[in-house]
Amino acid sequence: MRAKLFYLGLIASFIASGALHYLHADSTLQFVVSCAAIIFVAGFLGKATESVAHYAGERLGGFLNATFGNAAELIIAIFLVRDGLFDMVKASLTGSIIGNLLLVLGLSVLAGGLKFKEQTFNVKLASHNASLMFLAIIALVIPAVFSRSFTIKETNMLSIFVAALLIIAYLLWLLFSMVTHKTELADQVVAGHAEEEHPAWSAKLSVFLLLLATVMTALVSEWLVGTVHEFSAQFGLSELFIGAFLIAIIGNAAEHSAAVFLALKNKMGAAVEIAVGSSLQIALFVAPVLVIASWMMGNPMDLVFTFYELAAITVAVLIAKSISQDGQSNWYEGVLLLVVYLILGIAFFLV
Amino acid sequence: MRAKLFYLGLIASFIASGALHYLHADSTLQFVVSCAAIIFVAGFLGKATESVAHYAGERLGGFLNATFGNAAELIIAIFLVRDGLFDMVKASLTGSIIGNLLLVLGLSVLAGGLKFKEQTFNVKLASHNASLMFLAIIALVIPAVFSRSFTIKETNMLSIFVAALLIIAYLLWLLFSMVTHKTELADQVVAGHAEEEHPAWSAKLSVFLLLLATVMTALVSEWLVGTVHEFSAQFGLSELFIGAFLIAIIGNAAEHSAAVFLALKNKMGAAVEIAVGSSLQIALFVAPVLVIASWMMGNPMDLVFTFYELAAITVAVLIAKSISQDGQSNWYEGVLLLVVYLILGIAFFLV
């Protein structure tokens, strides 16, 4: 009965949100309906992820979730790059990285920590994630440092070279973590895991529903993002703040709720995978692909982020690494992540 | 007999030091007598801390020691803030942080390490301390980075906001470490712990004597600090060096000797708590309280430290984190901390 009502709400809010978007309805109305829709599709995505995780393991489920979530962002970003809106793209990439590492991870850790005294996840994976996050920082800091004395052409050459290396490193990471060292990085089986409740979907249906939920999320996110600009203009917010905070928060709403949902079920490994894995994917795959795609389109975007963006990303990585490296989490670590997010939020707001 | 002589020396040197101070005696005489007095009150503080630690556990004892030690500094700093001496306040906060993380911790680790091959302390606490130290760095770096393009008003707004967040984070940390996760962060019971010698004071008397010792230490520290200026003027030292090194070393003399004292008794957990806990308290509580207090007094002090101060604090946190994160210490780690302190000392001396 409760499930039926849920799916009714999901379909109704999704259709209403789409209709209002294509009919160019009043933006306030669009905003409210899209917010309702995003809550439903995020819930749907959570269920589908959980079902896939049941068959594929927590990590693969988390990876699929992160990938489909970022696929939507990648598509939106390619359109922005085509139009030459590089600053907006970089701000939203920055926002996604810090949003995932601080807000999504922070909320998950806090929510899970309020329910369970201590939650654990694979410590080797946490250690590898930390090394990859350092690679991400290095790949952003080095072009920023060296481009000071470079010509535009040299900066673009360095950016393309670094982008190609990052894509190779990311693909080899998938080979490593999903094939050669899959077992070592897996979460330990929790006793009684098999008896947990989850939707009674077959493996194939679960994958199909995960795809469907992702596409729906991407669409609703886009409709919602479309209404944000008008709102922010009314309140006099800067492009940097909108890109790095508003769009990132709303665009990642699905990841947020899916991760929190999993943390509350004590599946911290999957929650971390969504948050950290998503950040890594943006830094090591989405950003480099945009650099290479823009170069192929004849209007190359470089990898040089502003000093503020670099400071925010570095700070987010350092605190997330410090907190996650022991493979354990508790409520206070969630508080720390959220405090850092708030500090960055007010700083960007005031810029 | 030996104990009686100690208390006789304590009372005599304390009264003499106070008398010379209020009689405005010759500053050289004041300096020598205050130095003698600080050795006695520090020894008294060490005994009282040990006795409280006996009843309350090593960590709570260390926390009380750090708190009362910093309470004195906070009071002195508020007077300086009232007079608008912001640079001097920030220099002495910087000096307290690096003095505790490098000098106090370094001396404790070295002294303990020369007596015991390896000393251990709670590794989870070390990990949390490291995350809190990162929060402290972030809270100081972000205002410094962003204030470049800010107006004074925006810088003050950011400072007040960050200060409020730090105070909340610090209070939640007390809730976490003293209430919800007290057991997880406690030092493991050392076999035979109960039979150790310690002053035969009751729990209530121990707390009272700890308070008394702290007040005496605060007074003697202040008298000693008062004589330092005349000395340093004679030797042509800069305000930055005086604030960050001389005042910090003498003002924290009690913490120094209490921590070394505990390390020599193989109570490394309490020694680390004094050194690291005191630094954290200054960065996450004393500094923010000064920002908010100055704002209420109508002459707001911001959280923007100089580039030199930030470099010194960052460097101190990184080496202290690297050394303490495994929950073990040995003499060479003490050497490393002291070497970094000396490098910073000569750099500040030459500025």
Place this chain on the structure above:
Amino acid sequence: MRAKLFYLGLIASFIASGALHYLHADSTLQFVVSCAAIIFVAGFLGKATESVAHYAGERLGGFLNATFGNAAELIIAIFLVRDGLFDMVKASLTGSIIGNLLLVLGLSVLAGGLKFKEQTFNVKLASHNASLMFLAIIALVIPAVFSRSFTIKETNMLSIFVAALLIIAYLLWLLFSMVTHKTELADQVVAGHAEEEHPAWSAKLSVFLLLLATVMTALVSEWLVGTVHEFSAQFGLSELFIGAFLIAIIGNAAEHSAAVFLALKNKMGAAVEIAVGSSLQIALFVAPVLVIASWMMGNPMDLVFTFYELAAITVAVLIAKSISQDGQSNWYEGVLLLVVYLILGIAFFLV
């Protein structure tokens, strides 16, 4: 038979390379013959190191290897310092540090990881190495930061003071790691270790051959370095790139192959000791000795490295620390180190 051919090739290529060098033969011919010779002497050095390691333990063997390898570099650098070529010296020190931490360590970890799923080394040693690497960064960053507002005389005073502290810290490290805490930092005995094949040399002969191999390596390295300049001039490469990459790669060829050789024999502890130990020795001993030697020669070199060099060293230390701190390695960690090396390589190439 195979061994005989090896020693025949070693002697022939060594003599030919030396003869061509002193006869000032065609530089292309010199380059090719020296390359062949370096492969043979590196192989010889590897055998001698392995034999010494058999008697002395993996770590002492690694330390001896690192020391003799750097002795050659120290001698070459002293000649450069005498001629006032400070920038070239600093570039080659930078190159040696990042070459060892990224290229040598990366190739060893990758090669070993392709053969063994997971290799281990002493985790306490890795932790201490990390702290020493931080000391190295601090010792380079602090003079660079503070020298901005210093006179040349003050910068030299700070450099000499820091150099003296680093030499003391390094000598105490040898005392700590080779004497007082030798057992704690040793690699665990691998089952069946004693039965491994190794050259049937006595302990004394092994040490003599290690010395001989080191001297031969130093000579061939120098001859090879001599030919590099003409090559690079033809291809229009910058002094910075030559110093930091070409000279460092070729000059450390022996360390490279010895470390890879040991990794393939699953002696990861010795491989890490060569790579990390060699970097530490350069930062904490070779560089300070050059500062003090130049001061005694009346033409003082300071410890102020360029911003690019500091960024490269910091980045190399951070990723190497992140990867080595768990005392385990796998092929993907080798990939990460090499990717960072390539990113730095292209950045320095474009400067």
